[in-house]
Amino acid sequence: MSSAYSDDDQPLAKSNGHLSNEKISPAEDARLDKSLPNDKPMAPGISIRNGPVEDAMDVDEPMTNGHKRKSRSSISKPLYKDESGSEDDQPLAKRTKTNGNNNAASDSDDAPLKSKKMPPSYKETALPDTSSDDDTPLNVKLSKKKSAIEKAAAKEAQQIRAKDSKTKAKKVVKDESDDDDRPIAKSRPSNGAASQAKRKPNGVKKEESDSDAPIKKTKAAPKKAKATTAPNKKVKAKTETPDVEDEEKFAWWNAESMGDGSIKWHTLEHNGVIFPPEYEPMPKHVKMRYDGEPIDLSIEAEEVASFWVHLIITNSVDNLNKPQFRENFFNDFKEYVKKYGATNKDGKKVAFTSLEKCDFQPMVDYLGPLHEARKNKSKEEKAAIKKAKDEAEAPYLYCIWDGRKELLGNPRVEPPGLFRGRGEHPKTGKVKTRVSPEQVTINIGKDAKVPTPPAGHKWGKVVHEQGATWVAMWKENINGAHKYVMLAANSAIKGMSDMKKFEKARELKKHIDKIRKDYTKDLKSELSADRQRATAMYFIDKLALRAGNEKDAENEAETVGCCSLKFEHITLTPPNKVTFDFLGKDSIRYHETSEVDPQIFKNLKIFKKPPKGEGDDIFDRLSTTQLNKHLTSYMPGLTAKVFRTYNASYTMSQELKKLDKDPRARGTIAEKVKLYNDANREVAILCNHKRSVGAAHESQMAKLGDKIKGIKYQNWRMKKMILDVDKTQRKKLGTAFFERDEDLTDEWIKEHQEWLVEQERIKITKKFEKENEKRKADKEKAHPEKELKERLRALKDLEAKFKKENKDNKVEAEGRSPTVEKFIASIEKNEERIKTIELQAADRDGNKEVALGTSKINYIDPRLSVVFCKKFDVPIEKIFSKTLRDKFNWAIQTVEDNEDWEF
Structure with a gap:
């Protein structure tokens, strides 16, 4: 070799x-x-x-690399069992009672900001994990599964090549039979023979054209690229501006050619980019202090100081306390002060030597209220501001690409600020400088009108690169990377790129x-x-x-x-x-x-x-x-990155095939969605698509648990109402039906009732404020405060009602014409809600350390997700968000009538 x-x-x-x-x-x-x-x-x-790994060999002491970030912990089992409808056909009275009591935990810190109290957390309502699975370690199970998937892949590759060989052999025979005078040509060696071919001196084997044909051949692109259009669709004149609908109707996946890979466009028009507003200096009397002395900062230095002030106002503790962030910020701030100036009350220049001596409180006192005022604007005021902003930005959101109106994905130039970075980036905290038009390169058609730069400025360059898919570009100062204004994810050019990526992964199947x-x-x-x-x-x-x-x-x-x-x-x-x-x-x-x-x-x-x-x-x-x-x-x-796409897509295709025999695939929509996410989770784990547990995970799980427990409380009250309507139902439905769930303790019920009263208070108050806002907009007199007090008296009645129920252990029937049938129907509906929430909770908890989005958006062929939805009658909205539906419209359309499509 x-x-x-x-x-x-x-x-x-x-x-x-x-x-x-x-x-x-x-x-x-x-x-x-x-x-x-x-x-x-x-x-x-x-x-x-x-x-951690134990007993490390003596030649390799464990390395820390100086990383302070906490490593990922193990993936814990979900706290909610998957009930999968095993008791759906049983009467309510005979269903197994759920015992999820765990009163030791207290989650009062997770209460909503506007409520005084919250019911105990999900840990008290979590269903026990009754999985009958054995004690085989997760890595062993997944390893066996991965081995099986690889064996299936090898078998499928051999079958594809064998099928291709037969097809080629038939074609050779047919071609030879067309010309009786032509000598019979020797067939080319099979893949097995080809594999014995000698390698080049540099270790790279010769290309074997017989085995390189794509799974699904496409028509060859013409030598000279032409604008791609859908069949039988007339191209508008260059002078016309197409509507947005024209861009949506352009079905490039049905076009005769997807381009030759070099010329991306023939005509291109756009209006440039959107620059952030200029910095507005603070009043002269607002001065930061250095070492206790008021300082006059230059506008440039003051803007940098305002970046730090913004972190204080928004309470960005992680950044404010991170040593690397603080050091990088102060080093840059110090340079701005040195370059642009900072003077004391005597007009003498001040040299900054320590961040600890910087006192930004006067700036915080000035900018803080302005920040709060913007946040607290009325809905109407915010809507008016947004409308004005949208109107100003509208001309920059689209470009005219080969006569089609295409949405741009990111036409805004990023405003200056402090670089955050991801993970342990060594440049976190450094100042991102303001980008000027002189730094921007515009890419546009030769015959198109060059966009007008902001007053007093000019563009850095104007180019006409037809092989590029960006319309503007500049270089940022932190990493020296180029930033590009590209077409939106749902554009034809982006869709073509995605489709080619997944087709290349499909082709890898046979190699x-x-x-x-x-x-x-x-x-x-x-x-x-x-x-x-x-x-x-x-x-x-x-x-x-x-x-x-x-x-x-x-x-x-x-x-x-x-x-x-x-x-x-x-x-x-x-x-x-x-x-x-x-x-x-x-x-x-x-x-x-x-x-x-x-x-x-x-x-x-x-x-x-x-x-x-x-x-x-x-x-x-x-x-x-x-x-x-x-x-x-x-x-x-073929490149190294194609393996990630192939492994994710192929693994997902194998997981989804198993669902054909899974009875849960014929269950509710929620059950089907969970099955899809379970399959996606397998892909993410097998492909190492992981993430750190989000800071909000525990509180999100607590909210789901509280919701379940609250619904159980509603059901218990309705069961009491059934007895209020007809006491004979105790004998008909059985005593067990009316027993209170063990996790609904007297203490919890009282806390929950207080929480319900508080929620009603918030509801009444919000409704009152909303009515007054409307009356104000209609130039009518607002309701007086005494009317709000009158409405809030209903809370006294609700408190008294709960107190009486707790004392008498009875609940009076509520609603119009209450009947036993109505209450039972409501209880059954609530139990379905509980089941759905439990599925969501199990799903969310199982995904806490797994990045499902990474797999679904970047590595799993979206056509697999579309086929799953069609085969099992799942609304596509349950799998793809609106943004992803736009991005993967090509996938939705190409397999619309083919639920048997395979990766």
Whole structure:
């Protein structure tokens, strides 16, 4: 097997210069083989979520990398069981009572701001986890499932190739039969024969055109690109401005060509970008203090100070107290003061040396009330402000792209402020400077009118790049990255890009088994370059690591991917556990421990062999460019990132196929949605799409639990009302039917009744205020305060009513013409509500550490979700939000009449 390097592809001098040996000696291989476990390992690729790794091998002390962010904890089981309708057909009186009592917990801190008291939290109403599943660890279960999915993928790939071969053979026979005088041509070798083809000297195999045909062929694009239009649709003249409906009707997925990949547009018109308003200086008497002395700041420095003041006003404690954020802000603020000036009362310049000496309270006292006033504007005032803003921005929201009106996704230039970043970004707190028109490049058609820049300014550049899909661009100062104004997610150009991405993942289906077979073989290659490449491909395929790109250390955060992993990012624990600890995409810490194939563990020991140390690259004979170049030998356009899309989509397709035999798929809409989310969760876990538990998760779960308990209380009161109407019902329905749930204690009931009274007070008050706002708008006299007091007297009656019910243990029937039948119908309806909320709660709790959105939006083919909805009669609105329905309109339309579509 040849090395992955050609003469032009030698690795750059990396890190400390410690480079792995070009070849791995058989003696070293044999020595390390003795340390491998004899037991057959479980299928790899699943993170271990049950705490830290113990007994780390002596050569690899655990690395902290200086990260202070808390690592992800294990995914706990949902606190709500999935009832799945097992008792739906039983009479109410005979249904199993729920015992969720747990009065030890107290969640008074989670009460709504406007209420005095809240019922106890969901922990008291949570149904017990009665799962009959065995004690098999989660990572073992998922590992077995992943292994089964990979076997199914290999089998399917072989079937696809066999079908393609038969189709090609039939075509050859047909072509030959058309010309009797033509000699019979020899058929091309099968995939098996082709796989034996020799590789090029640089380790990249020759392209095998016979196996590279896409699953679903599309018509070849014409040599000269033309504006794509739907069949039989007339193109409007350039001078006309199409309506929004015209853009919505453009069904590009039915067009004859999706473009040739270079020319994106022929005509392009737009009005430029929306700049944020200029900074309004504070009155002269509003001055910050430094070391107790009032300071006159220049306008530029004052604006930067106002960014910090805004954090104080909005109580952004996390940023205000973060050392890195504070340090970066003050360093930049200090530079603004030095450059633009700050003077004391004597007019002398002041040098700032400490953030602790800065007193921004006078600015807070001035800007705070203005902030509150904006928040407290009436609904009508806010609507008027929004209307004026929308009218001013309307001309900038759309562009005319090849005669079609297309919505722009982000035409606004981001205002100046303090950079937050994600995760542990080293530049958090730095000042994002104001972008001027001189920094903006406009991309527009040659014959189009160039937008007019703001008064007194001019554009940095005006270009006519027809191969670009952006209409404006500038460079931001924090990371030196370029920001682009692009078309909206539901535009034709974005839809084409998405569709091509998923079609490429579908094409990978018929190559995946061969790729996995080849890199598994190369894991034992004598050449270090080939072995490193195979190990990296294992991580990308099995662990869903991103490939990673080379970074400019001066301009970007030190985030890494698979190919750029360093010595300190990996800790090895015998016999086959690997702990990863590094900053990944968006500076999010990736801290996971996975069981890997013993050969992978062995390879990593070789790649970390002394004299390598901290700062040295693990894969020092591999780059992302070389890896992607190797992948194109299997399939044109194949890159490392396609594996994430393929693995997510294929796994989802396998999970959804199982639903055909699942009786719950014929249940309620809520049950079906939960089944879909369960399948999505499997994808997210298997593909390592995770997130930290949100700060609001506990309070959200508490609200759902409180809601369930409140509905149970309503049912208990209605059961009492049944006895008030007809005492004989106790005998007919059974005593058990009228028993109070154990979790509805006397103490809880009193607290809940107080909460209900408070909620009624809020309701009455809001209604009164709303009526007065309307009367004011209609120029009528407002209701006097005494009328509100009169209305609030009803609360006294409600309190007395609850007190009497608690004393007499009776509840008078309420409503018009109360009957037993009406109450039973209401109780059954409430029980359905409880079941739906429990499903939502189980879903939400199961998703607290899993990023379902990441999978659904970016990696799972949306056509799978559409087919699920059609097959099981689930409204698409339950799966896709309005934004996603617009984004994936192409998917909805292309499989509209084909519920048998498969990934």
